[in-house]
Amino acid sequence: MNNIRDLSTVQGEVDTLLKRLPKDGPTVDLQPLLYVMFLNSALHFVLGVHPSEQQSEAPLTADEFVKSFHSALIYSMFRVVLGRAWSLLPQKKYIKKCATAHKFLDYYINRSLEENGGRRTKSLIGQLSEQTHDPDFIRSQVIQAMMAAQDTTSELLTNALFLLARHASYWDQLRAEVVAISEDGFSAEALMGSALRLHPIFPLLGRLALRDTFLPVGGGLNHDHPIYVEKGSMVVMSYYALHRNRSVFGDDIEEFRPERWDSIKPEQWEFMGFGGGNRACLGQQKATIEAAYVLARLAQSFAKLESRDSRDWKGELKLTCKSANGCKVAMY
Structure with a gap:
């Protein structure tokens, strides 16, 4: 899609985030803030709607949709894990959550199909409506996109900031690179690669x-x-x-050391931050561009990033793996 590099929606969300972040150093948990920011961005990218401008005729609010959608995903996770044993469990709540999420999506799908001839939209749902009039197919693609879009980038960025807050020299280096962007542009590839290596989503x-x-x-x-x-x-x-193969990444596999990527070149199947092969993450480019943009904006706005949590990173595994203790930092 042509709007992969369109950062206008994320730009607006970052502007809102920067207004909410305290500037004088109190402790703030970035994880829920980043989650909401990328959730709003995902809704706009996929459905062409922002929670603040949601249609009053919609059958439920974006918040209600998200709650039902998340519950349905958790049920789906157990469905996959349990296999055939899933059929032995009561499924009324699962079916209800799926129906609620479908009701919200179907409203915007039908609206997009009706308006398709009158206006062109850059959203995923709009692009799909130009290619097919099958609402069930569109809904399936939208659900897949929502699964991938809302949690993954926010968790990648949360983990990167979690690590940067514990390594002040890398934050200083990041700021220097952002402030003096060269002709080659700012690249956060090593930072993102390090975060994905240590804490894969x-x-x-x-x-x-x-x-x-x-x-x-x-x-x-x-x-x-x-x-x-x-x-x-x-x-x-x-x-x-x-990602902890010493023959590829060296003996210091538990260390956050982005410069290691200057001397190693993992082959396709040795580092799989976004998967590999035909089933690799389709949103890889979008995720890295948006995460790098948010990092750059934060580095421009704050000279210091300090950790306010002495605990080691601990994962909370559901459909994805996020920091169980959030990302508690001070920024000033």
């Missing part, structure tokens, strides 16, 4: 074999021969373990 990910196949390695005495995977088998990958 998806530490575990499963894939179902749709047919009998082979994985290139994993078999034999030394696990370096192909291994047979039967149709219907679930293959679980640990990005957490993959």
Whole structure:
């Protein structure tokens, strides 16, 4: 889509965030603030609607939709984990949450289909409405996009700021780079890569074999021969373990050291911050652009970023993995 690099919505959300952030150093938890910011951005990107300008005719508010949507996602997670055993559990609440979320989305899908001939919109729902008139197909794509858009970028940025708050020299370096942007532009690739390596948004990910196949390695005495995977088998990958391979990243695998990327060049399957292959994250470019933009704006606005939480990073795993203790910092 042409609006991947359009930062106008995120720009407005960052302006609002900067107005809310205290400037004199009190403790603030950035995690919920970043979540709300990217949720608003996701609603605008996907549906073409901002919570502040929501249609009064809509069957429910954006907040009500988000609550139902999140509940349905949690139920879906258990559905995947439990497999066939899921059918033994009561599903009335799950069905109700799905129906509520669908009701909200269907309102905007139908509105987009009706208006498609009259005006062109840059939102995902608008683009899909130009390609098909199948509301069920559009809804499926929108749900997939909402799953990917709202949590992932905010968690990536939260983790990056969590790490930067504990390493003042890197914040100073970031500020220097942003203030004196060169002709090559500002790049946060090493910072983002380090955050994704240490705290992957998806530490575990499963894939179902749709047919009998082979994985290139994993078999034999030394696990370096192909291994047979039967149709219907679930293959679980640990990005957490993959990103702590000493032969690739060095012995200091638990250290936040962005400069390591100057001397290492992981191959495609050695670092998978956004997955890999045909099922890699489609929003990779959008996520990195938006996260880098927010980092740059924060670095322009605050000379100091200090941690106000001495606890080590602790993950809370649901569909994604976020910081269980938030990101409590002081900025001034």
